[in-house]
Structures are given as structure tokens and as C-alpha cells.
Amino acid sequence: MPDPDSAGAPRTLGDLALEVRSKNAGPFWMTLEAFMPDEQAYRVADALITPELISELYHVPPASLQIFRIPELHVVKVSFPRPVVQGSLHDRDMHAGQHHVPLANTVVPAATAG
Amino acid sequence: MPDQCGPPDSVGILVPSGMLGAGFSPGTITRGISLGADVITVDGGSTDSGPYYLGTGTAKTTERAVRRDLRLLLAAASSAGIPLVVGSCGTGGTDSGVNWVAGLVNAICVEDGLDLTIAKIFSEQQADQLIAKLERGRIHALPPSAPLDAATLARCTHIVAMMGHEPIEQALRAGANVVLAGRATDTAVSAAFALMRGMPPGLTWHAAKIIECGGQCTTDPRSGGVFARIDHGGFTIEPLDPDAACTPTSVAAHMLYETVSPYTMREPGGTIAVADAVYTAVDERIVRVEGSRFEPAEQYTVKLEGAAITGYETVSFAGIRDPQVLRSIDEWAGFFTKTLTERVETVLELEADSWAADLRLYGYNAILGDLEQSPATPAEVGVMLLVNAEDQETATAISKLADPLLLHLPLPAMHYLPSFAFATSPAHIDRGAAYEFVLNHVVEVDSPTEMFRLEMTNA
Numbered sequence: 001m002p003d004p005d006s007a008g009a010p011r012t013l014g015d016l017a018l019e020v021r022s023k024n025a026g027p028f029w030m031t032l033e034a035f036m037p038d039e040q041a042y043r044v045a046d047a048l049i050t051p052e053l054i055s056e057l058y059h060v061p062p063a064s065l066q067i068f069r070i071p072e073l074h075v076v077k078v079s080f081p082r083p084v085v086q087g088s089l090h091d092r093d094m095h096a097g098q099h100h101v102p103l104a105n106t107v108v109p110a111a112t113a114g
Numbered sequence: 115m116p117d118q119c120g121p122p123d124s125v126g127i128l129v130p131s132g133m134l135g136a137g138f139s140p141g142t143i144t145r146g147i148s149l150g151a152d153v154i155t156v157d158g159g160s161t162d163s164g165p166y167y168l169g170t171g172t173a174k175t176t177e178r179a180v181r182r183d184l185r186l187l188l189a190a191a192s193s194a195g196i197p198l199v200v201g202s203c204g205t206g207g208t209d210s211g212v213n214w215v216a217g218l219v220n221a222i223c224v225e226d227g228l229d230l231t232i233a234k235i236f237s238e239q240q241a242d243q244l245i246a247k248l249e250r251g252r253i254h255a256l257p258p259s260a261p262l263d264a265a266t267l268a269r270c271t272h273i274v275a276m277m278g279h280e281p282i283e284q285a286l287r288a289g290a291n292v293v294l295a296g297r298a299t300d301t302a303v304s305a306a307f308a309l310m311r312g313m314p315p316g317l318t319w320h321a322a323k324i325i326e327c328g329g330q331c332t333t334d335p336r337s338g339g340v341f342a343r344i345d346h347g348g349f350t351i352e353p354l355d356p357d358a359a360c361t362p363t364s365v366a367a368h369m370l371y372e373t374v375s376p377y378t379m380r381e382p383g384g385t386i387a388v389a390d391a392v393y394t395a396v397d398e399r400i401v402r403v404e405g406s407r408f409e410p411a412e413q414y415t416v417k418l419e420g421a422a423i424t425g426y427e428t429v430s431f432a433g434i435r436d437p438q439v440l441r442s443i444d445e446w447a448g449f450f451t452k453t454l455t456e457r458v459e460t461v462l463e464l465e466a467d468s469w470a471a472d473l474r475l476y477g478y479n480a481i482l483g484d485l486e487q488s489p490a491t492p493a494e495v496g497v498m499l500l501v502n503a504e505d506q507e508t509a510t511a512i513s514k515l516a517d518p519l520l521l522h523l524p525l526p527a528m529h530y531l532p533s534f535a536f537a538t539s540p541a542h543i544d545r546g547a548a549y550e551f552v553l554n555h556v557v558e559v560d561s562p563t564e565m566f567r568l569e570m571t572n573a
Contacts, residue, residue: 025374027161027551028258033370058485064258068376073366079374081258087164088424088550089502090472094164098481105487 013048014104016041022100027086030096031079032103042074044108049076057102059083078103121312124345126151127304127321128354131338132328134158134183134200134215135175142339142354143190149341149352153307154191156183157300157326158215159202161419161551162372168206169271169421169549173214175205181218185226188219188292192228197286199293199303206421207274207297209238215294216571223573230292233285236567237274237296239418241267244557252558256417259554266552270420273553277416278382280562282306288570296566297419299381300326304342313344319386320406321349323379324368331368334358348404350396360401362393382417382562384410413558416565420553425470426506428513430499430542432520433535441491442525443478450523454516462511469503469512497534506544513542 014020018035025031034049036042046069051062060080068077084091093099128146131138134156146154159167163174173180191198204211212234223230245264247253255261267273274297283306285293295303304322309315321342329337332353339354351360369376369388377389387407394402439446451473458464474480476496479489499516503509520541522531559565 023372024162025372026554027165028256028554029374031370031372031374035367066374070376073363073370075367075370075376077370077376085550086161087166089427089470089500089548092472092474092481092483095162099485101482102485102487 010107010110012104013045013106013108016044016108017104020100020104022096022098022103024082024086024096025079028082029079030082030099031077032100033075033077034103036074036076038074039071042071042076045076046071048106048108049078049103053106054078054080054103057106058099121346124343125153125308125311125313127308127325127342127344128154129304129325129328129340129342130154130156130183130187130354132157132326132330133160133175135173135180136328137179137183138186138338140186143186145354145356146339146341147190147194149343151194151196151341152311153197153199154187155199155201155304155307156187157202157303158200159205159207159211159297160300163205165421165549165551168208168274168419168551169423169547171204171206171208171210171272173204173211177218180215181222184215184218185222188222188228188230189226191291192230197291197293197307199282199295199306201295201298201300201303203294203296206272206419207237207276207295208272209236209296212236212294212296219292219294220573228573230573231289232292232294232571232573233288233290234569234571235277235281235285235293235295236569237277237298237565239273239275239565241270241273244273244418247557253418253555254415254558256554256556262553262555266422267420269422270552271423271549273418273420275416275418275557275565276382277566278302278562279306279309281566281568283310284563285568285570286310288568290570301379301381301386308344314346315408316386316406317344317349317403319381319408320388320391320403321351323386324351324365324403327368327371329353329355329358330371331365332358332360333364348402350400350402352400359399362395362401365401365403366391366393383414384408414562415556416559417556418553419551421549422552423547424550425502425504425548426509427545427548428501428506428509428542429545430501430513430516430520431537432497432541433537434495434497435493435535436532437491438528439525439532440493440495443475443492443495446523446525447473447475449526450519453519453523454512457515457519458512461515462508464503464508464512469501469508471502471512472500474498474500502548506546510542510544517541
């Protein structure tokens with residue numbers, strides 16, 4: 001949804017998506033999903049979301065990632081082991097429900113932002 | 115429940131909500147029964163709210179809400195003459211959780227004059243029996259966990275095994291009207307009755323996965339119940355709220371929810387495989403699914419969940435509004451940790467590795483920590499200090515030592531003592547034991563029912 005206050009600001013994946021969300025997949029895994037509105041936006045997400053990007057944003061090794069590209073739903077889904085086990089002393093997000101934000105805030109290259 | 119001559123043409127499953135005690139409108143049940151429900155199923159637990167509930171064997175849902183939901187479900191199941199299956203009773207699925215729900219069910223049956231046969235299926239495990247299995251090489255780690263050792267099993271306050279559909283089917287065949295299961299896979303709870311009646315496994319397991327979270331598979335996830343009808347060529351899903359809809363996208367997308375993979379999901383006896391499933395709109399609010407498969411595994415495995423005490427905790431909270439401190443909040447936090455560490459060592463004479471603390475700057479970077487990319491200077495910060503120590507007395511002592519720092523610690527360059535904003539008096543709260551999930555392992559079994567204990571009673 002275009003935000004009038006952000007005219008001219010770089011567009012993020014979150015701006016283009018219907019929803020970017022994150023959640024536990026059991027106590028030991030976390031999963032992120034970018035729901036895109038149409039095929040064009042899906043192609044942007046598909047190109048943007050690479051093992052390198054996720055590794056950099058979430059400080060996890062690329063080899064630990066599982067990335068699912070689902071064109072029929074316009075969704076890219078990424079799962080990886082939780083760096084901090086759910087509920088342990090240093091876990092600040094019990095349901096991993098706020099961990100989508102680094103991905104959602106990723107700026108989409110201008111040429112592909114549509 | 116006796117077998118009939120071959121499987122029926124279809125089986126209807128009513129799921130009133132994603133969680134027993136979450137509440138649903140009575141109309142949800144009326145509509146589900148009028149659609150021809152053959153069974154009512156509801157999940158009573160999850161690991162999603164953290165290790166405390168399994169660790170303590172207590173429920174996250176409140177008794178009043180669970181009793182209210184049970185009263186409506188028992189009345190509906192009894193008058194329709196169909197079974198009610200509740201899975202993962204009492205959140206963690208411990209024996210105490212099963213007995214807690216059973217106590218509520220018994221009381222309701224007495225109060226409301228219901229004559230029902232109730233099955234309790236216990237899934238709690240003893241560490242010494244599991245250690246014997248471990249020694250025989252029958253317990254394996256799931257990624258990303260390390261191989262299990264006996265000490266980890268011995269540390270757990272509660273261990274549960276996740277049952278598949280077979281123990282529930284056993285209870286239904288023994289004549290149970292109400293099945294109160296300990297820890298079960300979310301899917302097994304909804305799949306058991308249909309599998310017992312001979313419906314196709316791939317379709318049944320997939321349908322069970324779609325409906326286990328109630329309205330989550332609809333266009334309005336807050337809408338509550340859903341209804342599935344499984345036949346021999348596919349299944350249909352519809353919301354029980356007439357204002358909500360299932361669309362091919364909302365149903366297909368549910369395989370993403372809280373799963374590692376959107377295409378496969380392991381159950382004790384095999385894998386649900388939905389990559390070839392086809393989702394078709396029957397009308398504007400009903401979806402039909404075909405093509406889901408179930409691939410039986412060579413070895414039946416039962417997953418373990420266990421929670422252990424990691425220590426005892428005290429949480430403290432203070433607010434900072436002073437712009438001068440907020441401009442250098444990272445420096446302040448570093449100075450706080452350094453000062454507290456020194457004071458604990460000199461005043462309490464505690465070894466550095468005998469306690470731990472997590473300092474969280476809410477309003478700045480508490481939630482994402484190192485993953486936060488150059489956060490702006492905040493207008494205010496809530497400082498949470500979480501202390502973990504070997505016993506409560508020590509955690510409290512460390513927190514009391516931290517108290518004047520939370521109130522007055524200046525930046526290193528400041529020439530006066532600021533006073534920050536305590537939100538409460540005292541600023542700290544003892545949390546008691548803290549727990550952590552420590553098991554992510556499966557047990558090879560010879561029989562799907564061997565780790566579970568069935569008790570039948572008449573209410």
C-alpha cells in the first residue's frame with residue numbers, strides 16, 4: 001500500500017508485499033514468509049531473497065537455510081534453525097513473531113520496485 | 115465403535131476453534147452439526163507459548179474458559195451421538211494436563227446429566243525408561259539438535275511423547291465417547307476418527323493439517339471454527355462462520371503456517387506430501403482439495419518433548435527518558451553490564467559462570483538485538499534486566515544489587531547521578547524456575563501405542 005509520507009523514500013519488500021511474517025516452526029526452528037500480491041511482485045521477492053541476504057540479515061549460515069519458492073501462491077518462504085532456543089534466557093521473541101522486520105525492511109533495487 | 119461394512123462415503127470433522135479454551139460462538143457448533151459432523155476434534159495444547167507450561171505441567175488456558183468450551187462441546191457431541199476428541203490436554207499434554215481436563219469433563223457430565231464413556235490417554239514418559247531406549251540406540255536427534263545424552267533426559271521436569279492417531283483410534287474402538295489425549299500431533303487429533311473409518315490417509319492427514327488451527331485457513335483467521343468433509347477422492351473445507359470464506363489461496367497457504375516445509379510434514383508413521391495437491395473453489399467460501407499423499411515411513415518414530423529447569427530468574431524494569439543518556443544508550447548498557455559484573459564478583463563473591471543476565475533495551479533494540487540495523491535515538495527506553503542464577507535467593511540478590519544501578523547509573527563521563535523512572539515498587543519481580551525445551555528427538559518404536567497408556571472411565 002503506498003504511503004504518502006514515504007514518497008521518494010526507497011521502497012522495501014514490506015512496501016511491495018501483502019504481508020511479510022515470521023513465526024516459530026516448533027521450539028527449534030523459525031520460518032519467514034513474504035506474501036506478494038501478484039506475479040510481478042513475486043518475481044521481485046524471488047530475486048531479492050537469496051541465501052546470502054538471509055544469512056546477512058539474520059546472522060545464520062547459508063547452509064542452514066531452507067528456501068521455498070512458491071510461484072503459484074506468490075510466496076517465498078525461508079526456514080532456519082532458531083539461533084536462540086525458544087524461551088531461553090536470551091530469547092527476546094518467544095513466538096519469533098517480530099523477526100520478519102529485517103526482511104521486510106530490505107530495500108528493493110529501484111529498477112525492480114515497479 | 116464397531117466397523118461398518120466398508121468405509122462410509124465421507125466423514126465430516128468439526129473443529130470449533132484452534133485451541134480448547136479459546137472460545138467460540140454456540141452457533142459454530144450448531145452449524146457444524148447441521149453440516150453432518152461425524153466427530154468433533156479440538157487441540158488443547160502447543161509448544162508455541164514456551165517451555166513453562168510443559169516444564170510445570172500447567173495449562174496456559176484458564177479453567178473457566180476451558181470448562182465453558184467443554185460444556186458446549188460435550189452437550190453437542192452427546193446429543194448428536196458423535197465422539198469428541200481433545201488433543202494435547204492442558205497445553206503441554208502432561209499427565210496432569212489430561213487429569214485436569216478429565217476432572218472438568220467429569221464435573222460437567224455430573225452437572226448436566228450426561229452419560230459418556232471417557233478415555234484418558236497418557237503420554238508422559240519416565241526418564242529412566244527413555245535412557246534404556248537411548249542405550250539401545252533407539253533415540254535419534256532431529257535437526258538442528260545434537261545427539262541425546264542421558265543427563266539431558268534426567269534433567270527434564272516433564273517429558274511427553276507425541277502420539278499419532280493409533281492410540282486415539284484404539285480408544286474410539288474401545289467405545290470412548292470422549293477421548294482426552296495427552297501430547298498428540300496436532301494432525302492426529304483430527305485424523306484419527308476418519309482414518310479409523312477407512313478414509314484415504316493422504317487426504318485425511320492433509321485435511322487434518324489444514325483444520326488444526328481452526329479459522330487460520332480462512333480469509334478471517336479470527337473467525338473460529340472450520341468444517342472438513344473427507345471423501346474418497348478429496349476433501350472440502352469451509353468456515354463455520356458464515357461471514358468468513360475459504361479460498362484456494364487461504365487453504366493452500368495454511369501449509370506454510372508454523373511449518374518448516376510447505377510441501378512435506380512428518381507424522382509418526384510417515385510423511386504428508388502435498389506438493390501435488392490441487393486446490394479448487396467449490397463456491398465463494400468452500401474449497402476442495404485433491405491429490406494429497408501420505409508416504410509411510412520404514413520406521414515408525416515418536417517425537418519427544420521435554421523441558422528442564424535452567425535456573426531461577428528475577429526480572430527488573432526501569433524507564434529512561436533523559437535524552438543525554440539515550441543518545442549514548444549503548445555505552446550506558448555496556449557500563450551497566452560491566453559495573454554489575456564487578457559488583458556481583460566483589461560483593462556476592464559469585465563465580466562469573468554461575469549466573470547470567472540479559473539486559474534488554476525496549477524501545478531501542480530489545481527485540482532484535484544485534485539484528486537491529488542502526489536504530490535511531492529513542493525518545494524513551496524501558497530497561498529490562500533478566501537475571502538467571504542457580505537458586506531464587508541468588509537471582510534475587512543479584513537483582514537487588516542491580517537495583518541502585520538501574521536507578522542511578524550515570525554515563526561514564528557524567529559528573530552527577532541521574533535518577534531513572536522505576537515503574538513499580540519494588541522494581542524487581544521473582545519469576546521462580548525458568549525452563550527451556552531440551553528435547554528435539556525421536557524414539558523408534560515397535561508399536562504405535564507402546565509409549566501411551568489408555569484408561570477408560572464412565573462419567
